Amino acid sequence: MSSTAHSTNHDTISPAIFYWGTPSSSSATENEDSTFNIAPMSSAFWLGNRCMLGLGGISQTTINLLRTKQCVLNLPSDDMSDAVNALARTTGSKEILTAQPGEGYKYFKRMNGYEYVPDKFGRAGLTPIQSDIVRPARIAECPAQMEAELVGVYEMARDADTKGFFTLEVRVVRTHVHREIRMEGSKNRIDPDKWRPMIMSFQELKWVADSDIPTLAGQMTRDAHRKFNDTRRVPLEPVIRRIMEMIHQMRRQIRDSHLNEIRLRLRAHRGELSRYANPSIVVSLHRAIFAVSASASSWFGGGAAKKRPFCSTLFSSAENPRSRAG
Ligand SMILES: Cc1cc2nc3c(=O)[nH]c(=O)nc-3n(C[C@H](O)[C@H](O)[C@H](O)COP(=O)(O)O)c2cc1C
Structure with missing residues (x-):
């Protein structure tokens, strides 16, 4: 049997959230009236050309994505906190205006000061630009924009009472990046020294510190x-x-x-x-x-x-x- 050491510097805690630090993203989707909705999100991970998005079922982003099967994942840089904060506590869903006790997360949003904002591009001062393949617009100011299509939906926490959260698998079908973050002399690479993603860590927006660790x-x-x-x-x-x-x-x-x-x-x-x-x-x-x-x-x-x-x-x-x- 292998032997184990005793830890001298770890405490056992019970965190309410597990946001250890992932890049913040702004997902753009198309509303039923053909306008565009954008919403900040950070529960996302990437594998190959797939991205898994963790989303609440009542958010307009999820509703639009399930209906149209298309979105654009826009990654803001670390100097875009004003735009991200302008979108925090907003929703493109009218329903929160009238949400009643017993309506779960919708009512939670209403009671926690979420505002219905039909034009979130305008609210955040961001510029919509046309995508190549999907209908939702890209955010011009974001240095990385990925057009994507929905390929899978998985209900989360099926073992618990907390219903209404989903993992949506999307396939990236086209990637656009600002010229400034490309690696010199390379056709398809991003230069990690130039790309400064905005990181959401325990509900604070952070940036990646400069460092030079050989990888x-x-x-x-x-x-x-x-x-x-x-x-x-x-x-x-x-x-x-x-x-x-x-x-x-x-x-x-x-x-x-x-x-x-x-x-x-x-x-x-x-x-x-x-x-x-x-x-x-x-x-x-x-x-x-x-x-x-x-x-x-x-x-x-x-x-x-x-x-x-x-x-x-x-x-x-x-x-x-x-x-x-x-
Ligand atoms: C930085 C940041 C990260 C967020 N990450 C997520 C997330 O990963 N998943 C999620 O469902 N909501 C997330 N939210 C909350 C949504 O933005 C919020 O529910 C919003 O009302 C959704 O807008 P919509 O209803 O127009 O889609 C995040 C908010 C902020 C400010």
């Missing part, structure tokens, strides 16, 4: 994530070449933990590597990692005897330069 392992697989995306497949060879460049550039500052991360990710993707990449490039990548790892003693766990198992799990023996060498 080699994360960056190298960014393009490889496209395999989860229905809309496009990217050949692996440019990705592998980029990994090799990065390994070369960072060889002096590379840490054992980075190498381990690369090893784990390569191993996880070795099926695709052998299917989509030219074996000679894969061998070159292997050599590049091996050259760097020669100076990182714990890369293969130390002794030479431990090197072979990793080599042979990642590449077939024919492609493995060490195997060929002997």
